[in-house]
Each structure stands twice: as structure tokens, then as C-alpha cells.
Amino acid sequence: MSTKRKTTIRDVAAAAGVSVTTVSDALSGKGRLPEETRRRVQSEAEKLGYRPSAIALGLRERGLGLVGLCITPAGEAILTDVGYWATIVTHASQTLLSEGLAPVLLPHNVDLLSTLKVPLDGAIVVDPLEGDPVLTFFERNRVRYITIGRDLTRDNRSWLDDDNANGLLRLLQRTVPARTNVAFVTIGPLKSYVVDALNGANQWARGSDSSIRIFHAESSDRADIGHVVSSALGQGFGAIVAQHDRLALHLLSAMTERGIEAPKDVRLISVTDSPDLESASTPISAIRQRPAQLAELTARGIIEMIRGKPDIEKTLLPLEIVIRKSAPSIVG
Amino acid sequence: MSTKRKTTIRDVAAAAGVSVTTVSDALSGKGRLPEETRRRVQSEAEKLGYRPSAIALGLRERGLGLVGLCITPAGEAILTDVGYWATIVTHASQTLLSEGLAPVLLPHNVDLLSTLKVPLDGAIVVDPLEGDPVLTFFERNRVRYITIGRDLTRDNRSWLDDDNANGLLRLLQRTVPARTNVAFVTIGPLKSYVVDALNGANQWARGSDSSIRIFHAESSDRADIGHVVSSALGQGFGAIVAQHDRLALHLLSAMTERGIEAPKDVRLISVTDSPDLESASTPISAIRQRPAQLAELTARGIIEMIRGKPDIEKTLLPLEIVIRKSAPSIVG
DNA sequence: TTGAAAGCGCTAACAG
DNA sequence: CTGTTAGCGCTTTCAA
Numbered sequence: 001m002s003t004k005r006k007t008t009i010r011d012v013a014a015a016a017g018v019s020v021t022t023v024s025d026a027l028s029g030k031g032r033l034p035e036e037t038r039r040r041v042q043s044e045a046e047k048l049g050y051r052p053s054a055i056a057l058g059l060r061e062r063g064l065g066l067v068g069l070c071i072t073p074a075g076e077a078i079l080t081d082v083g084y085w086a087t088i089v090t091h092a093s094q095t096l097l098s099e100g101l102a103p104v105l106l107p108h109n110v111d112l113l114s115t116l117k118v119p120l121d122g123a124i125v126v127d128p129l130e131g132d133p134v135l136t137f138f139e140r141n142r143v144r145y146i147t148i149g150r151d152l153t154r155d156n157r158s159w160l161d162d163d164n165a166n167g168l169l170r171l172l173q174r175t176v177p178a179r180t181n182v183a184f185v186t187i188g189p190l191k192s193y194v195v196d197a198l199n200g201a202n203q204w205a206r207g208s209d210s211s212i213r214i215f216h217a218e219s220s221d222r223a224d225i226g227h228v229v230s231s232a233l234g235q236g237f238g239a240i241v242a243q244h245d246r247l248a249l250h251l252l253s254a255m256t257e258r259g260i261e262a263p264k265d266v267r268l269i270s271v272t273d274s275p276d277l278e279s280a281s282t283p284i285s286a287i288r289q290r291p292a293q294l295a296e297l298t299a300r301g302i303i304e305m306i307r308g309k310p311d312i313e314k315t316l317l318p319l320e321i322v323i324r325k326s327a328p329s330i331v332g
Numbered sequence: 333m334s335t336k337r338k339t340t341i342r343d344v345a346a347a348a349g350v351s352v353t354t355v356s357d358a359l360s361g362k363g364r365l366p367e368e369t370r371r372r373v374q375s376e377a378e379k380l381g382y383r384p385s386a387i388a389l390g391l392r393e394r395g396l397g398l399v400g401l402c403i404t405p406a407g408e409a410i411l412t413d414v415g416y417w418a419t420i421v422t423h424a425s426q427t428l429l430s431e432g433l434a435p436v437l438l439p440h441n442v443d444l445l446s447t448l449k450v451p452l453d454g455a456i457v458v459d460p461l462e463g464d465p466v467l468t469f470f471e472r473n474r475v476r477y478i479t480i481g482r483d484l485t486r487d488n489r490s491w492l493d494d495d496n497a498n499g500l501l502r503l504l505q506r507t508v509p510a511r512t513n514v515a516f517v518t519i520g521p522l523k524s525y526v527v528d529a530l531n532g533a534n535q536w537a538r539g540s541d542s543s544i545r546i547f548h549a550e551s552s553d554r555a556d557i558g559h560v561v562s563s564a565l566g567q568g569f570g571a572i573v574a575q576h577d578r579l580a581l582h583l584l585s586a587m588t589e590r591g592i593e594a595p596k597d598v599r600l601i602s603v604t605d606s607p608d609l610e611s612a613s614t615p616i617s618a619i620r621q622r623p624a625q626l627a628e629l630t631a632r633g634i635i636e637m638i639r640g641k642p643d644i645e646k647t648l649l650p651l652e653i654v655i656r657k658s659a660p661s662i663v664g
Numbered sequence: 665t666t667g668a669a670a671g672c673g674c675t676a677a678c679a680g
Numbered sequence: 681c682t683g684t685t686a687g688c689g690c691t692t693t694c695a696a
Binding site: 049053054055062065066069086087090094097100103104105140141142 | 338388391411421426429434437474
Binding site: 353390391393 | 681682683684687688689690
């Protein structure tokens with residue numbers, strides 16, 4: 001783990017009057033040398049402040065134990081805004097570190113990525129986009145990876161995700177009456193968890209004689225959100241599902257501005273949960289994701305892949321639903 | 333940036349029927365070879381999916397461009413709880429990445445650290461403790477580092493920090509009348525920003541005929557916090573300063589439980605700011621730190637050090653004060 | 665018991 | 681114009 005130049009194994013060898021082999025053995029405890037030689041070498045090494053070069057080690061052993069973590073496009077505030085991501089980074093890192101691997105924070109962005117010269121042993125990619133170039137990049141560079149969420153256009157080998165489809169299905173069953181038209185509001189590039197949530201919603205709709213209609217918000221600007229809210233509510237939807245917690249909060253405040261109340265006028269549901277949903281002026285029902293478990297499983301998966309196991313199987317983590325005031329239970 | 337074995341420069345050379353030098357030159361655009369040779373080599377390299385080994389490169393060039401980020405002891409929830417840290421990680425990473433360096437998330441913990449074999453070119457250590465073993469570790473391993481905050485027991489070469497001393501001085505001047513006894517509540521191991529804040533407080537006390545008394549909370553348990561609040565308030569303090577935002581919130585709720593109101597019964601101030609302070613039942617006055625700027629400056633500093641500049645100078649970032657209801661302005 | 669040499673993959677002198 | 685060679689720093693056969 002050294003970094004500055006100087007003091008190679010040869011320096012130590014010279015100082016101790018032995019060969020480099022002996023130094024290597026003495027320091028690693030490998031060959032059986034006389035205690036005396038070993039001590040002499042060790043003390044000499046200590047005196048010179050010798051540290052084996054991690055890079056040289058890595059060259060021999062083909063790998064330094066570095067695992068990339070691609071969270072989101074560079075330039076965006078990644079960890080600060082989205083607790084989900086911060087939790088993933090934290091827990092994935094802890095798991096990796098506890099196994100002697102080091103997490104490298106990488107941009108979810110090929111241009112920057114190709115700037116770097118990091119010898120990655122593997123990577124974890126969070127929320128890949130459709131046809132994500134980052135995944136292509138890793139494939140071309142023979143870096144094995146696992147995704148959290150998946151690239152819908154890719155025959156994705158290894159991924160894990162929260163089971164948002166089933167989660168939303170159950171949440172709708174619990175909180176939205178049959179024959180209710182539901183507006184599903186999306187924003188930003190399409191990610192797999194949104195598609196999953198939509199699938200869950202559609203499954204619910206089929207089973208309860210309802211319909212789902214998608215609205216896409218261009219941005220989270222007040223104007224765009226307001227537009228979505230107006231057009232959705234002008235058409236008699238009984239419930240609104242927001243793709244994620246921040247969007248749900250935006251929708252809530254747009255509704256409040258217009259004098260529309262949840263759940264009285266319309267039920268409001270968020271696909272992703274966050275503490276802010278709990279403390280909103282009207283607490284918002286949501287599915288509780290499990291980023292910590294997801295991250296740990298993913299990290300363990302990539303560790304296994306690095307250690308030679310074949311690709312891991314695709315896994316869906318079952319989720320809890322959290323019922324709050326914005327869409328209370330209709331059961332019992 | 334490759335990772336899996338195979339396809340070395342020699343394979344390409346063989347396939348193209350040239351020497352490794354020619355391959356190296358052809359691919360790097362160095363030597364002036366005939367276009368035709370270059371193209372042939374390139375196409376052959378492409379066909380074989382050849383990627384230069386980042387490790388081998390690193391061995392030659394003595395460095396891979398890895399910068400460690402030590403935030404806090406492993407095992408603790410690092411980024412999720414403390415927005416300050418998350419902001420630092422985000423912005424330091426962005427700056428490093430934009431310069432072709434890669435941030436490695438490291439535990440602030442020597443045992444785990446020595447497990448790893450990461451060839452670090454430099455490191456950023458956030459909030460070092462007194463006599464921090466992590467800094468010793470880096471010194472022994474010849475890894476250059478900058479700290480955010482400083483190790484009080486160490487003749488620290490390079491550090492940056494928020495100017496909490498001056499910040500708290502001004503905040504007290506604005507919000508606490510002269511001749512007020514102030515309780516300063518600390519928690520956890522002593523960090524330099526707390527010492528700085530204390531210095532600011534003492535300076536204020538000298539100038540306004542007041543006194544500062546320190547209370548140390550063992551933990552943020554309800555009981556411990558309650559104990560501190562009781563003993564501080566039993567002694568007629570007119571203001572309480574909390575070491576950080578989470579502690580301030582704990583104090584506030586302990587006060588509320590006891591029917592003590594801020595600012596009526598006692599003024600409450602936090603050294604560090606966070607959005608939660610704004611939305612607390614009684615919004616709490618604080619100093620606004622600037623983690624984003626701090627992180628960027630620090631990253632630029634370590635980049636310069638890696639590129640050969642001498643240690644950077646110690647820097648204090650001036651801060652804004654944020655006056656809220658828990659300790660309103662006494663001026664004007 | 666110890667050492668010489670090969671090799672990990674690459675680039676830069678230096679020859680040819 | 682292109683190839684040979686010498687490292688970068690280390691470990692591991694294989695000889696001595």
C-alpha cells in the first residue's frame with residue numbers, strides 16, 4: 001500500500017547482505033530460513049521503512065481487489081439527495097471492505113470512466129439505463145459486474161432488485177378500491193424498477209377492473225409537475241402513483257397549491273419510500289425498499305464472481321408496504 | 333482497465349506479425365509508423381479485444397491514480413446519517429474523477445485498512461481523531477494525505493476546515509446577550525472542529541463577561557441526553573450549544589419532554605447545520621458549514637500534492653451563520 | 665540454506 | 681521503420 005518511490009526489496013536485500021528471494025521469504029514467512037537471518041532481514045526492512053509495492057503484487061496476482069461502484073451520472077448530487085443510493089454505497093462498501101476488497105466510486109458515465117486507468121476486479125452498477133453504455137464498457141473491458149436493477153434491453157446475466165412489482169401490486173390492493181382509474185407519473189430516463197412497478201400496477205388493474213394511465217413529467221420543475229397534476233386530476237383519476245419519493249413530494253405540494261387533498265380527493269402513493277414521506281404534511285404511502293440488504297447481497301455476489309464462481313442468479317427481494325395517510329387501508 | 337486474464341500485448345504482436353514495441357507504438361500513437369502497419373495492428377488488437385493492463389501501466393508509471401477517502405469508522409452508518417459526510421464524498425469524488433483520479437472509499441480504521449492492498453497515490457481523511465492511527469498508518473506507508481479537520485496531537489502538515497471558531501463567535505454575538513452562562517454539550521471522541529468551536533465560544537465569553545461550561549454526553553441515548561439537559565438547566569444556563577445537529581435535535585426533544593422551551597427558557601444553538609434543523613419543531617440556529625467547497629478544495633489539494641507540489645497550506649473556510657427561532661437575533 | 669532467473673504486461677532506450 | 685532489451689517490484693520455481 002505504499003505510494004512514494006524508493007526502498008524496494010532489492011534495497012533491503014543489499015542492506016541485509018542477502019538475496020531478494022531471502023528477503024521475500026523472510027518477510028512473508030514462507031521458506032524456512034534460520035530465525036537469525038529472518039530477524040536480520042526484518043529489522044533491516046523495518047529500518048529502511050520498506051513496504052512491498054501493492055502494484056507489483058497486483059501485477060503478479062492479476063488483481064488488486066478493486067470493485068467499482070457506479071451509482072449515477074457524474075455531475076449530479078448523488079449521495080446527498082437520494083438516501084437509497086447512500087445506503088447502497090455504505091453497505092456495499094462495508095461488505096467489500098470486510099472481505100479485503102476496496103470499493104472505488106465510479107461515475108455512471110462512460111466518458112469519464114474511460115479516462116481512468118483503474119484495474120477493476122469487478123463492478124456494481126446501480127440502476128442501469130436502457131442499453132446502458134457503462135455496461136457495454138465493462139463488457140468490452142472484461143470487467144465482471146452485477147447490477148442493482150437491470151438494463152431492459154440487455155440479456156442481463158446477473159442482477160438483483162427489490163420486488164417492486166409485487167410490492168406495488170399489494171400496496172394497490174390494500175389502498176385503492178376496485179374500478180379506480182390510476183395515474184402513474186414517471187420522470188427521467190426509464191429504469192427497470194419503474195417498469196416493474198408498472199407491471200405490478202397493471203396486474204392490479206386487471207384484477208380489479210381498473211386502468212392505469214402513464215403521465216411523464218419532463219422535469220421536477222414546478223411548472224411541469226403542475227401540468228401533470230392538472231391534466232391527471234382533470235380526468236377523474238382516483239389515485240396517483242409517483243415513480244419515486246421526491247416526485248411524490250412534488251406532486252403533493254402541487255396538489256396542495258391547487259387545494260386538492262389526499263386522500264380525500266385523490267389517493268397518493270409513492271413507489272419508493274424515504275423518511276421524508278413519513279414527515280410530509282400528509283404522510284405518503286409507499287413500498288419500503290431494502291437497499292442495505294440489496295447492497296450486501298450484491299457485494300457478496302460480486303465477491304463470489306471475482307473468486308471464480310459463475311454468474312449469480314437473478315434475485316428479487318420481497319418488500320414491505322408502508323401504509324400512511326395519503327392512501328389509507330381500505331381493508332377491514 | 334481490464335481485469336480478466338488474457339490477450340496481452342504479445343498476443344497482438346504475434347497476431348499482427350510485428351514486435352511488441354510496434355504494437356505499443358501503434359496503439360498509443362507514439363512512434364511514427366506507416367499508417368498501414370498501424371491500422372493492421374489496431375484491427376488485430378480490436379479483433380482480439382486487447383486492453384492494456386492497467387496494473388502493468390501502473391507498475392511502470394508508479395501509480396494508478398487512486399485516492400483514498402477515509403470518512404469514519406467502519407461499521408457505522410456513514411453516508412446515510414450525516415449529510416455533511418455524504419456531501420464531502422460526493423464532491424471530492426467528482427473533483428477527483430474530473431481529473432482522472434479515482435476515489436477509493438476506505439474505512440477510518442487501521443485494522444481493516446491494513447487488510448487491503450490498494451496502491452494509494454494519496455488520501456483524504458475526514459475528521460481525524462486525536463493521535464489518529466490512520467494518519468500514522470499513512471505516514472508509515474508513505475501515502476500523502478490531507479485532512480479535513482486536524483489531528484490535534486499531531487504536527488499536521490496539510491489540512492482544511494470550516495472556520496467554526498469564528499463562526500460560533502459571531503453566532504453567539506448575534507444571538508446571546510452578554511453575561512449569559514453557556515452550556516456547551518459535546519459527545520463522542522474529541523474532534524478538532526469541536527475544539528475550534530469551543531475556542532470561539534471562549535473568545536465570545538471573554539468579550540461579553542460570560543462563561544462557558546462543558547458537558548459531555550456519554551451517548552445519544554435518551555437517558556444520557558436527559559441527564560445532561562437536567563444538570564445543565566438546573567444550573568441556570570441561559571444558552572446551550574450542541575456540538576452537532578443531531579445532538580441539538582436530541583437536546584431539543586429532551587427539553588420539550590421537560591416542558592422547557594427555546595428560546596424562551598434557554599437559547600439553543602448547534603455548531604453544525606443541517607436541513608433537519610430548519611424543519612425541527614423549533615428551528616435551531618447554527619453555523620452553516622460548506623462541505624462541498626471544502627471537499628473540492630481538499631481534492632484539488634491532494635491532486636497537487638500527488639502531482640509533486642509540496643504540502644499545501646492550512647486553510648480555514650469562512651462560514652455563514654444561520655439564525656433561527658431557537659436563538660433569535662438580539663441585535664436591532 | 666540461499667540465490668539466480670523467469671515472468672507478470674508494459675513502455676522507452678537503443679540498435680539494427 | 682522495426683525489433684531487442686532492460687527495467688518497473690515482486691514471488692516462485694529450480695539449482696546450487
